[in-house]
Amino acid sequence: MARIDRDGVQRWLDAYVHAWRTYDPAEIGALFSEDAVYYYGPYDDPVEGREAIVQSWVEEDQRDPPGTYDAHYAPLVIEGNTAITNGRSRYFEADGTTFKKEFDNIYLIRFNDNGECVEFREWYMQKPKAQ
Numbered sequence: 001m002a003r004i005d006r007d008g009v010q011r012w013l014d015a016y017v018h019a020w021r022t023y024d025p026a027e028i029g030a031l032f033s034e035d036a037v038y039y040y041g042p043y044d045d046p047v048e049g050r051e052a053i054v055q056s057w058v059e060e061d062q063r064d065p066p067g068t069y070d071a072h073y074a075p076l077v078i079e080g081n082t083a084i085t086n087g088r089s090r091y092f093e094a095d096g097t098t099f100k101k102e103f104d105n106i107y108l109i110r111f112n113d114n115g116e117c118v119e120f121r122e123w124y125m126q127k128p129k130a131q
Contacts, residue, residue, distance in 0.1 A: 067096040
């Protein structure tokens with residue numbers, strides 16, 4: 001099994017954010033293996049297979065409106081073909097500048113030898129509002 005490195009994981013994460021911004025099915029699909037599994041939460045059943053993952057991203061009622069979000073993620077730990085990452089997702093009102101909410105995200109990503117994700121698990125927590 002090929003080992004992944006920090007730069008490769010960062011490139012994958014940057015491509016993940018770009019795919020989220022564009023909702024381009026080809027870009028989303030390029031991130032995942034044909035048999036990938038995607039867990040949106042620790043208690044959710046996985047979305048299974050590249051096509052199903054792409055479909056789950058591009059459903060109209062699931063999309064975030066363009067210009068209302070931004071994100072940056074970075075690797076924390078890499079062991080073999082598995083990476084643990086952390087990052088922030090920020091959301092804005094329709095004007096694209098008025099802050100709405102922020103999430104801290106932890107991802108567990110397992111890769112195949114081609115650099116495609118075969119397993120994606122996410123945990124996220126919303127930042128409490130300032131008192």
